[in-house]
Amino acid sequence: LEFRTCALPIYPPLMNWICVPLSLLRYYVALLVHTALSLLALFGATVFVLVRMGLKRHLWGVVLVQASFYFLTPIGFTHFERGQFDLLVATSFLLCFACVFAVRNPFGLAALSGFLGALKWTAIPFLGCFAVLGFLLGSRLKRWGFVIMLAVVALGTGPFWRGILEYWNSLSFYE
Numbered sequence: 001l002e003f004r005t006c007a008l009p010i011y012p013p014l015m016n017w018i019c020v021p022l023s024l025l026r027y028y029v030a031l032l033v034h035t036a037l038s039l040l041a042l043f044g045a046t047v048f049v050l051v052r053m054g055l056k057r058h059l060w061g062v063v064l065v066q067a068s069f070y071f072l073t074p075i076g077f078t079h080f081e082r083g084q085f086d087l088l089v090a091t092s093f094l095l096c097f098a099c100v101f102a103v104r105n106p107f108g109l110a111a112l113s114g115f116l117g118a119l120k121w122t123a124i125p126f127l128g129c130f131a132v133l134g135f136l137l138g139s140r141l142k143r144w145g146f147v148i149m150l151a152v153v154a155l156g157t158g159p160f161w162r163g164i165l166e167y168w169n170s171l172s173f174y175e
Contacts, residue, residue, distance in 0.1 A: 009170055013163025014156045015085070015119045038087035042066065045091045045112075049098040085120045092116035092123040096130055099145050100138070106145035114149040118156025127153065 009016050022030040043063055050059050070076040070087075079086060095113035099106035117123040131146035138146065157164060 009163065009167050011085070012119065012121050012157070012167055013160030016163065017160065018119070038085070038091075039070070041116075042087045042091045042094070045094050049094060049109075053098070053101060053103075088116050088120045089123045092120070093126065096127055096149065099142065099149070100134065102142070102145075106142055107148055110145035110149040111152045114152030115156055117149070117153045124153060 011019070019034075022034060025033065043066065046062055046066065047059060050056060050062060070079070078084075092113045095109045095116070098109050099113065102109060113127065117127045127149060131150050134146040135143045
């Protein structure tokens with residue numbers, strides 16, 4: 001039995017690049033900043049989508065349910081303890097779904113969803129399938145929103161091609 005340690009990156013290259021300033025902080029401060037920004041992203045996207053969809057009256061109830069799931073469940077608490085990135089994936093999915101129901105153009109929502117997908121690659125399989133389905137079944141304007149979503153994922157990933165190769169090795173090693 002051979003035991004190896006691996007100094008390969010465990011996050012996508014864009015996320016590693018964005019988190020460099022957090023690495024300069026003490027761990028507990030970086031964890032608090034990361035958690036606060038992740039929660040702020042989810043809650044902010046929720047508020048934005050609900051207001052934009054004319055569902056402002058449900059705002060506090062939805063945010064309170066989200067906060068309850070995060071702070072009062074075992075899975076949510078372990079994420080709070082360890083600083084996981086699943087809130088970014090959830091935010092990406094929220095914005096992706098909002099593209100379907102957007103009354104006005106969905107381009108901003110699609111771009112933000114794609115950006116978050118580029119940060120955390122576990123979102124990409126869902127975003128890709130959803131975008132293809134949205135392109136095939138959506139109206140003319142919304143179709144281009146789904147193309148933009150995937151283009152932003154590619155633009156957020158492509159410039160880091162060397163990091164992609166290292167991350168791919170990491171995925172092979174850990175997964």
